[in-house]
Amino acid sequence: MLRLPPFRYHRPATVAQAIEVMGEHAGDAMFVAGGTDLIPNMKHRLFEPGHLVALKGIEELRGVRIDDGHLRIGAAETISHVASNPEVLNRFPALADAAGHIAGPQLRNSGTIGGNLCLDTRCTYYNQTAFWREALGYCLKKDGDVCHVIRVGKKCVAAHSADTPPVLMTLDAVATLVGPDGQRSVPVRDFFVADGIVNSRRAPDEIVTELRIPLASAERKQAYAKLRVRKSIDFPLLTVAIAADLDGDGTVRSIEGVVTALGSRPHVLTGWGDVAVGRRLDDQVVDELAERAHKQCHPLENMIVDHEWRRAMVPVYVRRALEKLGAA
Amino acid sequence: MSNNGRKIKSDWNLIGTPMRKVEGLDKSTGRALYTDDLVFPGMLHGKILRSPHPHARIVSIDTSSAEALDGVHGVVTGQDMPTTYGIIPWTPDEYPLCVDRVRYVGDGVAAVAAVDEDTALRALELIEVEYEELPAFFDPFEALEADGSTPYVHEPKKADWNGNVTKKVHLEFGEVDELMDGSDAVVEGEYFFEGSTHTAIEPHCAIGLWQAGGGFQRQDGESSGKLTVWSATQVPHYLHRELARVLEVDQAHVRVLQPLVGGAFGGKSEPFDLEFCVAKLSMITGRPVKILYTREEVFYAHRGRHPFHMKYRTGATAAGKLTSVDAEIVLDGGAYASFGLVTTYYAGQLLCAPYEMPAYRFDSTRVYTNKPACGPKRGHGSVQPRFAFEVQIDKLSERLDLDPIEFRRLNFIGSNTRTINELRVTSNGFMECLESVERESAWKDRFRKLPFGCGLGVAGSTYITGTNYPIYPNDMPQSGVQMQVDRSGRVAVFSGASEIGQGCDSMVAYIAAEELGVPLDYVRVLRGDTDFTPVDLGAYSSRVTFMVGNAAIDAARKLRGMVQEAVAEEWDVKPGEVLLAGGLALWAPDTERQMHVKEAFNLAEAKFGTLGSTGSYNTPKDVHGEYRGATIGASPAYSFTAHVAEVEVDVETGIVDVKKIWVAHDCGRALNPVLVEGQMEGSAYMGFGEALMEEQVFKDAEHGRAGLHDAPSLLDYRIPTSLDTPELQSLIVESIDPEGPYGAKEAGEGPLHPSIPAIANAIYDAVGVRMDRLPFSPPNVWRALEAAREADTLRKPILNPGAGAPTSTPELVPGD
Ligand SMILES: Cc1cc2nc3c(=O)[nH]c(=O)nc-3n(C[C@H](O)[C@H](O)[C@H](O)COP(=O)(O)OP(=O)(O)OC[C@H]3O[C@@H](n4cnc5c(N)ncnc54)[C@H](O)[C@@H]3O)c2cc1C
């Protein structure tokens, strides 16, 4: 078995305590929620913090409730609770669907929605053991100075690989962040940046405390589709989330599509409104939307699965998601 | 698992009925002990430093800083064990740790024993190795063309040889070219079988314990000691021999123990570096030393299925009789020989049934490359050619407008016969296998008739039930079993057979209970210890039920004879009239006359003294030809299998959904049908995984670094989850083998073979696209579909039986 590097484990009872402990060990501490991403990464020696600050025992970070016109999900709520929560299922079926497609049952029982939002980017040259990476000669994201995917330049393009953020984006979800300097709200849409090394605007000492989804978003038709090789366990090779406001007769008032597992952050498909607004989602429109998506998506060789196939699957999965949405 | 359709045998009390596994409860409750569960006072933990280079000369190794680290008790390098070993006595080409050269990323160079794993890992970082990198070989064809201008993977045995060649075999039977030329149809195809690994759930683990002195005084006056090694191995006997030889310890002072093994599938069937390292480190430190591989190390230890590059030409008459088969095979062997010499033969030798071949030629070459060594995996050497050949037959059937099941029937080799390569075939239930899958899959109503995208495919196969000869030449039995009964009625069975999850401990228990008439829970199987069990050669080549089973019957019947004689004397009847069954001794003419089996045993002990017996089995020696290599592939019996697979192909994505596989297998006799079905389902599952997703592949120079394993983890090396697994229906066929124990043959490896070609043939039936390269992963299938779309050939193939024979001029049908 791979060994973990040594660390001290802190179990604060409140967010305030967590921030405090983090401050005491600034630069040498990380938050851990379910640990399903962080622990394997530590075993691979991608992170070797001297201190882990556990979030799952913090009561304020748990629960799913309706309040103030929003569905509020505590960041340390488990993925399986999110997937099976009746409010989520009724109002935001695409989110339940996405959560239910994360990893496998054991990992969903321990992984959290906050951890999913903060998931580290993934790459075939990065998610490997210390020995393997040494044999490789390391890479830009960790310990090295070249990128093996894009061999020129100094940019890491490791793949954003989380299932729920694209759906959260199409539902206008907002993340609440609490740090030593107080609280702020960041729409999930603006949470990510195009840098594979650190792909979010969250500061290392900030906690995501909750995700708020406006109840108004429940009016939207939603769909989610995931490409993977196996029916369980696998990270997405491509994820498509779509939400649309439709008139009674099916005419599109607004539509948004987000794809991920390509580059370092989820990609909002552009030009969709131009195609679809004022029209119904008939075969013609679906084909045009799929074509737009295809033109914009260029999977890279950051995963071991054939990137040309992944690219060819973009219009297929967009079409399938749109069909699901039409049927919803 | 249901009892539906399962025949309950009446000839025996237990044999043929569903029974629990003797260690089943321990395993399902977590009580069972595997090697890593064992902990000893003062035990140290070892780690192995591995090469980051695919091919390099070791210039120097400095272990002084590691040795100086607090908590480190011992460090060894290749220099400490400079003796080569190898499972095949003719190709010893590995050192326990590399001495002067590393040959793949992951090759071991030094090992450390320390108070805990973390200290051992820190010590590895302190070992300084200076390497001089060498050009490496990754492609077998490039390795074949090497001229020695850069170092070969191994030094050639003769100056003008190519050191990259492990073995070349060329065998020819009958008039291959003449019959090929005279064929009405010839199909030519090129196939590629990607390498795959075993993924046993338990990583390799070993513990070494050296007890210096130990009471032994050597002739030369030096005090010796006793070496004990616990290991998750499937070949304790071979390990015993190699440990003694390499470490220069008298074999009599070496003891190998084999705790329960968490799966092996061929991946633990030879000695590995960790076994030598724990032994040597214990000799140095005087303390027990344990090494447990990481999953990554298991991928490097490998010995999995060789990538095979295959070319086949197969001819037939217009009436559908095979005429001639011509094969050319290149095996990508990786860095060491392992079982490769045998694999090179098996690649050709095991193809000659269940169909009659009037002529056959194969040319098989195994090549060294700078990658982890390939070896035996479930269906050793014969799964790859079987894939190619059964697809060839499908193409040929279509070419001749014959139903592929009918084609296979037409060419059935029969029972009690010899193959073209002179292997003796006795029992053969292949026709029943074909009938079962044909009936259960509703083949006649559905083949070529399902809607576009859905398809059925069939394939057949055969496999050995053990190898006729042991790995090192000797005339001693292949298997031995010892039994003793005591005054309580209990039977102790001392079995050297390797329980790797397949159920061989249960099998000997069933036999002891059957023959001695005791309840199953009166049997204790004492196992896995070379100090007190007779030799069995190991759990490989599907030999155990047949060989150990026969040895167990031999031992049990000797005891039974004594008990019968003693009871007969007491009752004043004939010994043959005394039955032992259901915990009783009974008089056959009037079963009211009975006594508890314990009393019967006591009578026997009073008459004969302490009761014990030994039994053994050796193979018949007249079952093969006389040519060089004729013994490789020879087996006392062959199993036969047929599968039908049903698939649905998503033509947009290339995702193949295997809906169901019907698995019919002739296992001779199912001693316990539950275990046979388990083997059949497990085999079909494993073949299905190889067909659809598994690939042991490596990065190239354009992708990071050549020779680096693509994904040495179970997240990225994908094996099917239970959700991916098709419905599997097992159909047991019993041909009752004349020499098998109660007629039993093998069931552990044969049923894997047809999965892969049956799925390939089903994909063709679904969409008219041939998959001649493994795996049929979504991207690969999608590429094939795109090519077919381009060529406008993407459609349901048509069945046109009796449409008339092709013209008599042989026409080549290129294997797309
Ligand atoms: C085999 C396997 C398969 C997987 N498959 C998928 C998949 O299909 N789809 C998918 O999306 N994910 C997958 N995952 C990843 C992971 O399980 C999930 O993303 C999960 O939701 C992560 O949550 P966690 O609580 O376990 O995160 P952790 O591992 O605890 O944390 C991940 C990161 O987020 C930070 N963090 C966590 N919570 C907070 C917070 N509240 N505030 C600030 N920072 C925080 C941590 O510091 C760490 O850097 C898989 C993982 C494994 C091991």
Ligand code: SF4
């Ligand atoms: S994208 Fe490049 S830099 Fe980023 S993890 Fe992969 S190889 Fe490293």
